[in-house]
Amino acid sequence: MAKHDPNELPPPYYSVEVHTLPPLQSYEEAVYGAGPRPTPPNQLYYIPQHPPPVAAQHICQPSISLPDNKRKHKCCQHSAKCFGGSGGTVLLLLLAIAIWLGVHYGTRLATTTATLDHHDSEDEGHPEKQLSVPAHDTCSNSTVQCDALRDCQLGTDESSCVRFGADGALQVRTSQDGRFLPVCYQGWDQSYANRTCAQLGFRKSFATKAVKSQQSIGLTLNNRSSLPIQGQVNVSSSCPDQNTVSLKCIDCGRQQLSSRIIGGSVAKLGQWPWQLSLHFGGSHICGGILVSPDFVVTAAHCFPRSFHPVLDASRWRVYGGVVSQDQLPSPYLVEKIIVNENYNNVTNDQDIAILKLASPVDFTNAVQPACLPAFDQTFPHGTKCWTSGFGTTDEGAAKPSKDLMEVAVDIIDVRVCNSSKVYSGSVSNNMLCAGDLKGGRDSCQGDSGGPLVCQASDNLWQLVGVTSWGTGCGQSNRPGVYTKVSSLLPWIYSKMQLESP
Template sequence: MSKKDENDPPPPYYPTSMHTLPPIKSYEEVVYGVGPGVTPLNHPRYIPRYPTPVVAPQVIVQSIPPSKKRRRCCNNNAQCYGGSGGILLVLGLLALAIWLGVRYGTRLATVAIFHNHDDDDSYQEQTSSRIDSCPNNTVECDGIKHCKFGSDEANCVRFDRAGGLQVRTSQDGRFLPVCYKGWNQSYADHTCTQLGFRNSFSFRAASAPNSIGLTVTNKLSAPIQSGVEISTSCPSNEVVSLQCIDCGVPKVTSRIIGGSQAEVGRWPWQLSLHYKGSHICGAVLIAPDFALSAAHCFPRGTVVPADWQLYGGVVSLDELSSPYLVERIVVNENYNTTTNNHDIALLKLTAPVSFNDQVQPACLPAFDVPLPHGTQCWTSGFGTTDEGRSAVSKDLMEVTVGIITKDVCNSPRVYGGAVSRNMICAGHLGGGKDSCQGDSGGPLMCKHGNRWYVVGITSWGQGCGRRNKPGVYAKVGSQLSWIYSTMGRESLS
């Protein structure tokens, strides 16, 4: 985490180098997409801070049948490398590029081809159809899984900024509030379990204008979208406000402004992700059984879950608690290794975490949470405290960062169009305060009311703390349907 305040003394550094890239092997426990035509990541990606991806016209690559995937070819009709000598040369160059990335935080050997789909709503639909197979007569949100991997039932439940439960059904196609009349504990637990939580935390009646809503039926054996029916209005204009988990409330409330060492309990959802005993990335606890991290922290085929551990409730890597063990790692199947789009992964733990003063989950944001330019948020992590260093910080560091709108972040002087709608920028255009190597997968946190929400996952950037090069984070708000549906599916497995 880079924090270059001239008035602040230099923070301590972790005395040993960051762990080297895990060996490239092949294991099945890391999930890189679940649909036909999805190609696993074809090269390791490890360090979060990259130069700006190059903006170029969209390139459509046709799938190559498995039987023909024998040679590694260059782009732009360049000569293909064949034979063991060419392979060794490519692997040698790749290893050198990885080492340079670890040392200097830059991706020197890869030119990214990027097409900005930001305002192209059809892109999401095209992506979904590519990774899942659905019958032509598929009906979304009817409570019945028509598609092979359930994408037709993945985006049917959401929450507004007041906690209001909204459900989309096949009867209407719109997200509508759920009427409070007839709602009870069983419905609350059933809905939260569907989203991957163990049960519900609380629910209440909330006022709503006299408009169309959904009333509950007695059907609790199926998803909530099939257990409601349209009503012309909700009785007493009351709708359901539901909270699946008590989250986002740290037990320590003091704050050190300007970037410094975090106090115990200040960010109780911050996790340190270790590979074979060394800190690799950050992660964020969001439920007793689940944590979020960055997809690029898990290069293709490099790990088995047993090689990874999560540590919570710690502010020093010299004083680690007992680890949380990882049962399964699910990388977003839409993750793009060249554009960093959808850079998010979900980790399922082998056992639920016990919450205490030092360990608490962060809240997932509402679909309509406002994040105007300049909103003051925080980021934290054990990453390096200065660009170019190969050692992470032994102490958990924290720093304030301001939200930067996508228009500003995509301007020519910043990232020139490389920021998609699945990303969010935060930092200071003047430089000085930023996340850095080793902070990947950690949280970008904003406060709403008395709760903290993880609105971003540390993903990429050019250097650390440079002028006009703020940090770029995977936007959690645009990944909510994937998070909830994946948690729900993994809870049943």
Template sequence: MAKHDPKEPPPPYYSVDVHTQPPLKSYEEVVYGVGPGLTPPNQPRYIPQYPPPVVVHQVTQPGISPSGKRKRCCESNAQCYGGSGGALLLLALLALAIWLGVRYGTRLATAAILYNEDNDDRTEEPLPSFDTCPNNTVQCDGIVECQLGSDESNCVRFGEGYSLQVRTSEDGRFLPVCYEGWDEKYAKQTCTQLGFSNSFVTKAVKSKGQSIGLTLTSRSSSLIQGAVNVSSSCPSRETVSLQCENCGQQQSTSRIIGGSIAETGQWPWQLSLHYRGSHVCGAVLISPDFAVSAAHCFPSKALASSTRFWKVYAGVVSQDNLPEPYLVKKIFLNENYDSRTNDQDVALLRLKSPVVINEKIQPVCLPTSGQQFLPGYTCWTTGFGTTEAGSGTASKDLMEVSVKLIDTQVCNSPPVYGGAVTNNMICAGDLDGGKDSCQGDSGGPLVCQGDNRWHLVGITSWGAGCGEKNKPGVYTKVSSVLPWIYSKMQKVK
């Protein structure tokens, strides 16, 4: 199996097909990086299945050359191949790609985007862009001044024990909110501000160490940061603990360590993300209205805009027994996602209707500020991905495997990934090999248990091979992208 060159960008876990639907029309696939005037890639690629469109639009893949430059299949926006000659060449390239995948197999896949131009279904809402703000904008003063509200979108977080922490323009630090005067209405207001539909539980907790806090002043502001003032101390030294969702609970807890089929209710936040009738990636339920996945599951903005073709299945442990799907209203791609390095590989999905919570379906808990799971801690990753490198078909059953967190310094050492792991990533697996996620697992969860609840620590992102020695899985570190997640949830409530 080809190895990952540390000088090159890291390979992403691209998706694979489970049940490819018969094409409605004739369609073409293009293996990017292989074509007229382009040399074959120095690592084989899988072909992710996005069935069954008609016209191929120009899309680039993460760079694979030492220079990091991307290669394109076309030099213009015209269709790449036409006529019988193009079809024959295309078939030859496709056969070559399949042979390479079977022969060598790695988690790295070609971003072959199949897109139906005749049904170019764009979402009515434009994809998010960078915000514009007045020069005198004040952060966290409770007054929205920026066009997209970014000045007020990162002013609330949760600390240890779900301690509510708010940043105001008066101080600039995240400070605890005093419990005096707090009630259920404030709790719902704060959770709604963050994009949740309601609050789950709120209570008073004794403040630890820090005496300074934020006292409630009025209900005139719809944003909690505009309804508090800095105080030298909290009455009775009590502060607010707030949990917006009942999360991270399992209905089934029996499991076998080392990779096995998951039971119903065991990982109730695991979602299966389908495009045009096929599983292409995993996703993770974080509230009845929202799910997170990997940005690389949507290799083009056009693909992310075509929400009508995306469906989400919840409570699924077998692709042969799918319930009614949930439709996707909007897909947010992290503006800071770097497809060359896979840094900040995260996407947020807003569902058209809330998921019905039951014993099979429940959101996972998002990490709290300062929460730490140290190297060596045993966590779990799940997904419908392939069970062995080189396979072109994903598992029909939801698979689970226990993995240990790996120190980033170790993961960045020359024998492993040689500096390709950024501060926004976390490694997990076994350096001796054998336990790992694989293609089709992208966007799925890496969860760790703390305080009797399961927390989303990572989102399956990339890696070299599957279960190879010194090639563990690399995951998007959720704590690093949490402000971005909350900011998007807040904007679309």
């Protein structure tokens, strides 16, 4: 990992021009006033100077590529894509600094920060009901996974037994076999569908049907009971007529407005109805993605454990159906913050978190969930996808756009992204890259926790990535890096199941 050079300043970046906005106070003006300001420490790559706010979504036009020798002196290798609002307080400044120090600062400071992050005590006035701390479940010596019997105190032995394949193909793992197998459609009905979806944290099922399976082995339904689905099936050598269950737990991935501009533009209401705005202390801090009436997917680094106030769920507000920060509807309250226990703030691996909302969201034309992908769903190199968020509009600006921005980006093969010319092996199996290797279209300067969505063959939009980190803005060979949702589906579904309403 490249080391941080304290004498190196952030390089320039280039943004799109959007319609004129009313003047906003800069972050430093809001915090310190117009007079002399204290000199901040050296800045992270994405953090505007004097002092560092949390970064915001920023849509870029093709930029001038920096010479190769510039790449050797980057301020830091990785930088968080997170941002703060126009009105600041000391609390927001501290949050900005916490994310600045605690997320993606390279090896020199990240090791210390990681120690803070990994060992901060969860019992310092932050009850378990608000923050999910690293879960070390207590299990008996005779624990058997997926036998429909809760052997562990938190139930983790039964929380990763269901997944979905292509076309919603339901697959269940049982203790009888240990493999994920399709469920035979014979005997299946709406009651089974509703109970299975409720088991996964959804309110009920949306649609179910029979699909043909090429597998010779399947799971037949036995006597109906109150057990989880893994306790209501038996391994069978085949399914009658090869008919197996397809199940959809939620109507998702539908846009109400579909006109889009490739180069980056201001989004319209209904274009990205799953995009959420997460506010802390009255300002937009991160993006989020609605995936069900009760759950929001976002980035783990939006909640640095070294900054305790941000771990208090009651301090957050979630806004949906927002395309302007000047026109906010009534917010949703947060009941619990669930940060991935395996999130590594040094390498950015498994940068994902879930918010459980205090009450379910009512879907409208402007507020709709994105679809979670199938466990094996892939989008090949060159697939055109979209990312969105609230962003700055001027080069190096700390002032955020009031408008929701959108930009098209291309999926980049991970082997290319890990090459020596790009990120030199820093992209893990839980990450993916998207952007333009020639420079230009990018999701730099933020909206940490915002969506990367791709349109599947059924024309529904799948949540493929969560905005995580990157270097620069629109530079050649420096695409955006996203948490790969399909790799972390077991974690997402297990947490939704354990926190099911």
